[in-house]
Amino acid sequence: MTTYATIEQLCDHVGQEVTLRGWTYKTRFSGKIGFVVLRDGTGLCQCVVEKLDELAEVFAAAKELTQESSVEITGLKLVQKAVDYPITPKAHGVDFLMKHRHLWFRSQRQHVILRIRATLVDAIRQHLNKSGFILIDTPIFNGTAGEGHSTLFGVDYFDEKAYLAQTGQLHVESACMAHGKVYCFGPTFRAEKSKTRRHLTEFWMVEPEIAYANLDEVIDVAEDFVCGIVERVLNDHREDLEFLGRDVASLECIKKPFYRITYSHAVDILHGPKAKQLLEDDLTTKKQAITDLSTKLDELEESAKTARKKWQQEKAAQDIQAARTERSELEEQVGNIPHHMELAANFEWGSDLGGSDETIISRLHDKPVFVTHYPKEVKAFYMRVDRENDKLVENFDMLAPEGFGEVIGGSAREEDYDILLSRIHDHKLPIEPYEWYLDLRRYGSVPHGGFGLGVERTLAWICGLPHIRETIPYPRMMGKIEI
Ligand code: 4AD
Ligand code: MG
Numbered sequence: 001m002t003t004y005a006t007i008e009q010l011c012d013h014v015g016q017e018v019t020l021r022g023w024t025y026k027t028r029f030s031g032k033i034g035f036v037v038l039r040d041g042t043g044l045c046q047c048v049v050e051k052l053d054e055l056a057e058v059f060a061a062a063k064e065l066t067q068e069s070s071v072e073i074t075g076l077k078l079v080q081k082a083v084d085y086p087i088t089p090k091a092h093g094v095d096f097l098m099k100h101r102h103l104w105f106r107s108q109r110q111h112v113i114l115r116i117r118a119t120l121v122d123a124i125r126q127h128l129n130k131s132g133f134i135l136i137d138t139p140i141f142n143g144t145a146g147e148g149h150s151t152l153f154g155v156d157y158f159d160e161k162a163y164l165a166q167t168g169q170l171h172v173e174s175a176c177m178a179h180g181k182v183y184c185f186g187p188t189f190r191a192e193k194s195k196t197r198r199h200l201t202e203f204w205m206v207e208p209e210i211a212y213a214n215l216d217e218v219i220d221v222a223e224d225f226v227c228g229i230v231e232r233v234l235n236d237h238r239e240d241l242e243f244l245g246r247d248v249a250s251l252e253c254i255k256k257p258f259y260r261i262t263y264s265h266a267v268d269i270l271h272g273p274k275a276k277q278l279l280e281d282d283l284t285t286k287k288q289a290i291t292d293l294s295t296k297l298d299e300l301e302e303s304a305k306t307a308r309k310k311w312q313q314e315k316a317a318q319d320i321q322a323a324r325t326e327r328s329e330l331e332e333q334v335g336n337i338p339h340h341m342e343l344a345a346n347f348e349w350g351s352d353l354g355g356s357d358e359t360i361i362s363r364l365h366d367k368p369v370f371v372t373h374y375p376k377e378v379k380a381f382y383m384r385v386d387r388e389n390d391k392l393v394e395n396f397d398m399l400a401p402e403g404f405g406e407v408i409g410g411s412a413r414e415e416d417y418d419i420l421l422s423r424i425h426d427h428k429l430p431i432e433p434y435e436w437y438l439d440l441r442r443y444g445s446v447p448h449g450g451f452g453l454g455v456e457r458t459l460a461w462i463c464g465l466p467h468i469r470e471t472i473p474y475p476r477m478m479g480k481i482e483i
Pocket of ligand 1: 146147166167168169190192198199200201203205207208406407408409410411450451452453454455456457458
């Protein structure tokens with residue numbers, strides 16, 4: 001009888017005969033010996049086949065294996081021969097890879113990222129479950145907007161207008177009045193019309209909500225939460241993170257206390273000398289890097305011309321592609337820096353922090369930063385008005401360090417019926433759809449608050465990925481819906 005094992009389980013079968021089932025990652029033959037690198041989802045394993053008389057058939061079969069052919073290995077049983085697998089070891093651009101997302105999954109880097117995602121999701125659930133939070137699933141079809149009308153996806157709901165959830169917050173607010181500490185965790189939808197490295201139209205968000213909590217207490221919960229999930233991922237995936245090229249030391253210092261600054265202080269930072277210096281230094285280093293890359297590219301192109309062996313040509317093509325991509329990204333960044341300098345220097349108190357402003361503040365800190373007390377005009381209607389300065393709300397954004405920017409948005413919620421009603425009016429929202437939400441302020445209203453953490457942005461930060469598109473199995477962005 002055949003004993004099947006996965007590559008991960010092989011160490012439990014030393015000295016025994018087992019069969020592996022998987023896909024051919026690559027093969028290499030040299031004289032009387034052949035190597036088949038097999039991938040089975042749990043790992044990679046190099047299998048060896050010798051050209052012995054009694055193994056002549058197996059050796060011949062191994063020579064036939066193509067990239068991604070499915071195969072069972074004790075002797076060697078071909079399950080299906082893959083012909084012309086599109087993602088070859090030669091270099092491919094990201095557009096090509098995104099069009100082949102269903103196959104791109106199989107590459108080592110994507111494999112690692114999605115495994116880390118699975119751990120992150122598990123860490124989120126476990127942390128909250130162990131801390132006494134009750135999971136409350138919130139609806140995806142909604143009659144009301146949670147986060148402003150500009151990013152709503154409308155759907156036809158039996159001839160009525162409905163919207164895809166931008167947040168589960170309003171519903172978890174009502175649930176926390178029943179259970180005390182609750183959270184929802186699911187997909188959320190925003191019609192983001194811009195293509196940026198931080199925005200998806202469909203993303204996963206976890207939203208804890210706590211009754212009888214003030215702003216500082218909510219921030220404390222967010223701080224513990226982020227420390228807990230980063231620690232778990234580091235614990236389970238240190239090698240994977242290193243494989244991705246992540247500087248693990250900068251994750252190790254994600255320990256309490258994080259920085260807490262007000263929005264007004266953040267504005268001072270943007271106007272200050274450190275922000276200016278940071279961008280000026282950037283300009284110098286990046287221009288130098290472009291020059292260095294151009295020299296390197298000349299050399300690479302020269303050596304590609306003289307490469308004889310196929311693997312040398314493939315390697316050269318890969319290196320050239322990587323250097324070109326890096327150079328064009330740097331050129332784009334250098335083009336943007338003067339604009340970002342201007343935005344920071346001329347930032348006016350009262351506007352919302354933009355992506356480049358967040359990047360500056362987060363780069364000037366080695367740990368996450370909570371930015372609190374934004375002007376109420378730029379924030380959502382449900383945020384609690386600061387009783388000491390009614391121009392502000394009691395909210396916070398948590399900016400991840402190293403330039404990753406906002407990964408959490410949260411606030412104390414307005415618990416006073418009259419103030420909330422006037423805020424709904426100020427935002428020119430219709431009252432009727434929010435009557436149920438106003439009930440929470442009519443019947444036993446208490447101070448409460450919570451926050452939302454975006455899974456994909458958090459994963460991009462933890463893995464050190466410059467773009468959000470690789471952090472979700474099937475990314476949805478403007479202009480991207482297929483597969
Ligand atoms: O700051 P946001 O909009 O906050 C809310 O939705 C609140 N209702 C949360 C709450 O208080 N319960 O979004 C929260 C987080 C952001 O910090 C970001 O991580 C993520 O959700 N996010 C996005 N991620 C990817 N693509 C987008 N378009 C995102 N918009 C928000
Ligand atoms: Mg936000």
